[in-house]
Amino acid sequence: MVFRQKHLLGIEHLHPQEITTLLDLADQYVDLNRRDVKHSEALRGLTQINMFFENSTRTQASFEIAGKRLGADVMNMAMQASSIKKGETLIDTAMTLNAMHPDLLVVRHPHSGAVDLLAQKVNCAVLNAGDGKHEHPTQALLDALTIRRAKGRLHRLNIAICGDISHSRVARSNLILLGKMENRVRLVGPATLMPSQIDQFGVEVYEDMAEGLKDVDVVMMLRLQRERMDGGFIPSEREYYHRYGLDADKLSHAKADAIVMHPGPMNRGVEIDGELADDINRSVIQEQVEMGVAVRMAAMDLLARNLRDSRSNAPVEV
Amino acid sequence: MSLLFTNARLIDPEAGTDNAGSLLVENGVIVDLGPNVAMPARAEVIDCAGKCLAPGIVDIGVKVCEPGERHKESYRSAGLAAAAGGVTTMVTRPDTEPAIDSPETLEFVTRRANEAAPVNVVPMAALTKGRAGREMTEFGFLMDAGAIAFTDCDNVVTDTKVYSRALTYARSLGALVIGHPQEPILSKGAASTSGKFASLRGLPAVSPMAERMGIDRDIALVEMTGVKYHADQITTARALPALQRAKANGFDITAGTSIHHLTLNELDVADYRTFFKVKPPLRGEDDRLALVEAVKSGLIDIISSMHTPQDEESKRLPFEEAASGAVALETLLPAALRLYHAEQLTLPELFRAMTLNPAKRLGLPSGRLSAGAPADLILFDADAPFVLNRFELKSKSKNTPFDGARMQGKVLATYVAGQAVYRRD
Numbered sequence: 001m002v003f004r005q006k007h008l009l010g011i012e013h014l015h016p017q018e019i020t021t022l023l024d025l026a027d028q029y030v031d032l033n034r035r036d037v038k039h040s041e042a043l044r045g046l047t048q049i050n051m052f053f054e055n056s057t058r059t060q061a062s063f064e065i066a067g068k069r070l071g072a073d074v075m076n077m078a079m080q081a082s083s084i085k086k087g088e089t090l091i092d093t094a095m096t097l098n099a100m101h102p103d104l105l106v107v108r109h110p111h112s113g114a115v116d117l118l119a120q121k122v123n124c125a126v127l128n129a130g131d132g133k134h135e136h137p138t139q140a141l142l143d144a145l146t147i148r149r150a151k152g153r154l155h156r157l158n159i160a161i162c163g164d165i166s167h168s169r170v171a172r173s174n175l176i177l178l179g180k181m182e183n184r185v186r187l188v189g190p191a192t193l194m195p196s197q198i199d200q201f202g203v204e205v206y207e208d209m210a211e212g213l214k215d216v217d218v219v220m221m222l223r224l225q226r227e228r229m230d231g232g233f234i235p236s237e238r239e240y241y242h243r244y245g246l247d248a249d250k251l252s253h254a255k256a257d258a259i260v261m262h263p264g265p266m267n268r269g270v271e272i273d274g275e276l277a278d279d280i281n282r283s284v285i286q287e288q289v290e291m292g293v294a295v296r297m298a299a300m301d302l303l304a305r306n307l308r309d310s311r312s313n314a315p316v317e318v
Numbered sequence: 319m320s321l322l323f324t325n326a327r328l329i330d331p332e333a334g335t336d337n338a339g340s341l342l343v344e345n346g347v348i349v350d351l352g353p354n355v356a357m358p359a360r361a362e363v364i365d366c367a368g369k370c371l372a373p374g375i376v377d378i379g380v381k382v383c384e385p386g387e388r389h390k391e392s393y394r395s396a397g398l399a400a401a402a403g404g405v406t407t408m409v410t411r412p413d414t415e416p417a418i419d420s421p422e423t424l425e426f427v428t429r430r431a432n433e434a435a436p437v438n439v440v441p442m443a444a445l446t447k448g449r450a451g452r453e454m455t456e457f458g459f460l461m462d463a464g465a466i467a468f469t470d471c472d473n474v475v476t477d478t479k480v481y482s483r484a485l486t487y488a489r490s491l492g493a494l495v496i497g498h499p500q501e502p503i504l505s506k507g508a509a510s511t512s513g514k515f516a517s518l519r520g521l522p523a524v525s526p527m528a529e530r531m532g533i534d535r536d537i538a539l540v541e542m543t544g545v546k547y548h549a550d551q552i553t554t555a556r557a558l559p560a561l562q563r564a565k566a567n568g569f570d571i572t573a574g575t576s577i578h579h580l581t582l583n584e585l586d587v588a589d590y591r592t593f594f595k596v597k598p599p600l601r602g603e604d605d606r607l608a609l610v611e612a613v614k615s616g617l618i619d620i621i622s623s624m625h626t627p628q629d630e631e632s633k634r635l636p637f638e639e640a641a642s643g644a645v646a647l648e649t650l651l652p653a654a655l656r657l658y659h660a661e662q663l664t665l666p667e668l669f670r671a672m673t674l675n676p677a678k679r680l681g682l683p684s685g686r687l688s689a690g691a692p693a694d695l696i697l698f699d700a701d702a703p704f705v706l707n708r709f710e711l712k713s714k715s716k717n718t719p720f721d722g723a724r725m726q727g728k729v730l731a732t733y734v735a736g737q738a739v740y741r742r743d
Contacts, residue, residue: 012518089631089634089635090635090636091634091635109636111636111637111638111639112519112520112521112590112636112637112638113519113520113521113589113590113636113637113638114636116589116590117590117634117635117636117637131520132520132521132636132638133520133521134519134520135520169520172518172520195516195517196512196513196514196516196517196523196525197512197513197514197517198517200514201514201517201518
């Protein structure tokens with residue numbers, strides 16, 4: 001069992017073995033979560049604060065349930081409504097919270113790197129719940145767990161990530177993770193939604209969806225933000241759906257047993273056909289949500305173990 | 319009173335030489351130099367012990383935060399930093415709060431500078447009122463009050479009609495205009511240079527092409543108006559061919575670059591280190607190497623510190639929100655000497671870009687080691703190693719990207735008009 005991280009800031013810092021450790025533990029939590037009594041004492045006595053500087057219902061709920069099932073005292077702070085509006089800086093907010101001795105800080109922020117910055121200033125474990133266009137590590141881990149359970153392995157798979165790659169932290173974390181686990185990753189989308197020099201990340205880039213999906217094992221769709229649909233990045237919603245929306249026809253180019261994933265929330269009829277999203281034979285979108293709770297429990301459990309170790313090894317104050 | 323420097327390594331950017339010799343100063347002016355300088359009857363003799371004696375640096379584009387943000391940098395603190403860094407002439411920027419865009423504010427600045435700074439201060443004034451890009455400033459009055467050049471700094475004048483008229487008017491007065499070559503709409507909101515690194519970090523980025531578009535536009539306007547033009551910072555390889563063509567066509571155009579773009583690249587940002595956030599953003603290593611080559615060939619004329627003080631609060635923010643800019647008056651010389659120690663540029667080549675060329679461009683008599691030039695001199699040890707501690711800087715703001723960096727090159731003494739304004743203890 002290997003997991004040496006103090007924080008979970010991004011997939012970039014994880015070793016493949018640490019990813020495997022985390023997923024193995026998450027598998028156990030999947031079993032726990034399916035029981036009647038869904039409770040463990042792993043985080044008993046610890047305080048978890050969820051700081052969301054950006055709206056999120058699903059991720060925040062997932063972290064909250066994960067913490068509560070592990071016995072932590074969980075508090076949610078909607079940061080948009082609070083002091084940040086009064087001009088307090090991110091670091092001041094972090095220092096204030098730090099003085100309350102939290103053990104786990106779960107942070108989402110609209111700017112890339114903000115969670116890294118915060119982690120430097122506090123002495124508890126920090127989990128990145130999404131920072132700008134940078135990383136969203138727990139999403140990539142839950143996707144990995146979903147794939148591993150559906151396909152029986154997490155290596156040597158052909159995986160297509162489709163849609164708005166450029167603005168997506170989910171895509172970044174996923175392509176790093178899937179690359180580390182030795183899969184072939186393809187990115188599919190219009191050139192306006194591709195980050196620059198993305199071909200240097202060891203991925204194959206496709207502008208044609210049918211070509212990009214040919215013989216893949218996994219199709220990962222991304223959400224297209226509404227504000228990007230009106231002529232700025234793509235000409236229109238309907239042209240986007242026509243060229244990049246996933247429907248049965250486009251999916252027919254993938255392997256017969258290919259699974260369909262989406263991080264949610266979905267825009268039905270924009271990036272994915274509604275019926276396909278609900279097709280229990282192909283879509284694993286509900287499983288992703290379930291795995292999300294288990295992966296977050298595993299991540300917090302492992303970080304809490306390291307936190308306790310570091311505290312017990314710390315020199316005793318006299 | 320005579321002052322004789324003996325046993326010096328004379329760095330003469332005009333002659334392009336780096337030879338042992340002596341240098342004689344009388345009444346604040348260099349009167350003789352070379353291997354055989356006659357010893358006058360009464361002179362203070364300074365034995366340089368084989369260290370380098372060079373013209374003091376003429377730094378175009380120093381931001382002193384007066385008026386408006388004196389807590390970031392005052393004329394006093396900037397002047398002390400300049401003296402310690404070997405900068406004998408600060409050519410100051412007008413991007414203060416409010417902007418230096420009227421003869422009255424310019425006179426205030428000049429008075430403050432003369433009272434407080436131990437080095438020469440030559441002010442620039444805004445090209446348009448409030449640097450807003452709508453109405454030109456009173457070039458005539460401002461020149462009478464001492465403005466040496468006109469610039470809106472990093473605010474690009476987007477209205478080409480306003481810009482072309484301002485350039486035409488400036489040409490009629492023989493004024494030098496300093497532009498910031500950048501396509502402002504393409505670069506809006508950018509915190510990094512587009513490419514693999516920016517994509518990995520998820521930072522808003524601008525293509526290096528935005529600079530090339532900016533310089534292309536400005537060159538067309540130079541051709542149209544005939545104005546004397548200097549590009550403040552060329553930072554990408556893609557902009558160089560356009561600059562070369564413009565010079566070959568005989569336009570009155572020169573270009574600068576910043577010490578940070580010559581010695582750092584985008585990867586130095588690492589995990590969102592905001593002290594490395596400058597404007598334009600740091601570029602790739604290929605660009606940096608092309609810039610070094612361009613300084614060597616003389617295509618890029620001038621190296622500046624682009625000294626931009628920022629307080630801790632404006633840097634302790636997520637990278638996108640953090641302020642741009644770095645202090646550099648005290649690190650300009652040791653950073654530049656990295657290029658000398660890497661054997662990419664000789665000392666005369668470096669000093670040509672830091673002293674002679676800026677002085678010539680601004681019509682100043684300093685920046686050279688020749689009889690008749692003012693004795694603005696620096697004595698420095700090009701090899702002395704040290705680790706930079708930002709809290710030892712004399713600038714009020716400590717936002718240097720070189721904190722903790724191993725550097726070589728210490729200023730031993732700085733002279734302005736023959737008077738010592740700094741001596742290393």
